Amino acid sequence: MKFEYTFANEDSYTEQSLLPKQSEHVLAIAGSGSRVIPLFAKMPEKLTCIDSSQQQLALTEFRIEALRALEYVEFCKLLGYQYAQPDERKKLFEKLSLTTQTEKSLGEFFRRTGWQSLLFSGAWELKLANSARLFRLSYPDLSKKLINCDSLESQKLLYLSLRRKLKLMAFFLTLSVTLTVLLKKLMLRRTHLSWSSPGHFYRFFTQSISHAFENFLIKNNFYYSALLTGSYKSNQAPTAEIDGKYFSLCKKAAKACRITYINSDIIEHCEKAHNKYNFISLSNVPDYLKESDSHNFMNSLEKSLTENGILVYRRSITSQSHSALRRLISVSEEFAPVIRRDTTPFYNIYIYRKTGPKDFKNELLHQPLIPEYA
Numbered sequence: 364m365k366f367e368y369t370f371a372n373e374d375s376y377t378e379q380s381l382l383p384k385q386s387e388h389v390l391a392i393a394g395s396g397s398r399v400i401p402l403f404a405k406m407p408e409k410l411t412c413i414d415s416s417q418q419q420l421a422l423t424e425f426r427i428e429a430l431r432a433l434e435y436v437e438f439c440k441l442l443g444y445q446y447a448q449p450d451e452r453k454k455l456f457e458k459l460s461l462t463t464q465t466e467k468s469l470g471e472f473f474r475r476t477g478w479q480s481l482l483f484s485g486a487w488e489l490k491l492a493n494s495a496r497l498f499r500l501s502y503p504d505l506s507k508k509l510i511n512c513d514s515l516e517s518q519k520l521l522y523l524s525l526r527r528k529l530k531l532m533a534f535f536l537t538l539s540v541t542l543t544v545l546l547k548k549l550m551l552r553r554t555h556l557s558w559s560s561p562g563h564f565y566r567f568f569t570q571s572i573s574h575a576f577e578n579f580l581i582k583n584n585f586y587y588s589a590l591l592t593g594s595y596k597s598n599q600a601p602t603a604e605i606d607g608k609y610f611s612l613c614k615k616a617a618k619a620c621r622i623t624y625i626n627s628d629i630i631e632h633c634e635k636a637h638n639k640y641n642f643i644s645l646s647n648v649p650d651y652l653k654e655s656d657s658h659n660f661m662n663s664l665e666k667s668l669t670e671n672g673i674l675v676y677r678r679s680i681t682s683q684s685h686s687a688l689r690r691l692i693s694v695s696e697e698f699a700p701v702i703r704r705d706t707t708p709f710y711n712i713y714i715y716r717k718t719g720p721k722d723f724k725n726e727l728l729h730q731p732l733i734p735e736y737a
Contacts, residue, residue: 396423443480
């Protein structure tokens with residue numbers, strides 16, 4: 364079994380804060396499962412996890428069942444956020460109530476790896492590690508200097524001294540993205556990908572890195588700490604899925620929630636699921652659609668949402684945005700503070716609401732945000 368993702372590549376606090384409490388039915392792209400776990404803090408009644416990859420769906424089931432069955436430290440040890448001996452991880456795995464297929468596939472994965480941590484074993488994480496390795500070769504002392512920064516003031520001073528070096532990181536990222544776009548165009552014919560120019564990518568990455576240094580401690584950010592230092596310490600930079608403040612609540616909600624796993628194409632599924640979902644969390648799935656599927660994609664999502672239902676998705680800077688439909692209107696500006704606080708780089712975030720016949724005011728606009736965004 365090979366995974367595309369085994370670790371968080373999104374700031375899931377964003378989707379968590381946008382999800383209304385006790386939503387009747389939520390649809391979420393599975394991914395690695397780490398983007399789904401934080402949603403339980405809002406106690407949805409029903410949750411449907413969907414993914415075109417059976418492997419990623421199995422990984423999501425694995426994470427949710429671990430949340431249901433294990434205590435906080437055990438959960439962290441099984442996933443690999445905390446150290447565990449192989450025998451201990453194996454015993455924790457045996458506590459889970461998994462479907463036969465998931466138990467078999469995940470069991471084979473762990474046995475092949477000697478029951479080592481599954482984190483950072485996906486294809487995406489390996490690409491991230493390669494980018495970080497190139498940069499560390501050009502500036503080997505960066506990791507130590509970032510770890511020694513205990514305040515934004517000291518980190519800002521470090522940024523001023525490193526500005527030229529960090530531009531080199533932006534160059535490496537630009538090169539990686541440029542090659543990725545070319546390969547997708549040539550091999551997959553994803554012509555919806557916007558070429559823009561390498562100069563556009565370079566400016567975006569330079570601004571993203573600058574924003575990070577000036578707004579939050581790099582060593583406390585799960586994404587940037589791995590990218591710029593080449594290491595990840597969960598006690599310093601926890602992801603949303605191991606946020607201890609919400610673990611007990613998420614655990615209780617996961618046990619009560621009715622969960623369904625669907626291995627399907629998102630467009631095909633939504634075409635058949637009319638007026639079914641109050642909230643849809645799509646990750647960056649639109650990046651992987653063909654241009655010819657773009658309109659069908661938005662039309663299908665509109666059909667599957669209930670009145671005043673909310674759609675949230677991310678798009679990489681290489682992609683063009685979608686236009687809204689008659690009953691699907693953008694409400695991104697209303698949530699600009701939430702979007703600005705997202706700590707994951709390289710994505711644009713879009714939020715839409717499905718209007719009703721009388722266009723009632725969405726209750727979401729009046730709902731208090733979680734503490735991270737208050």
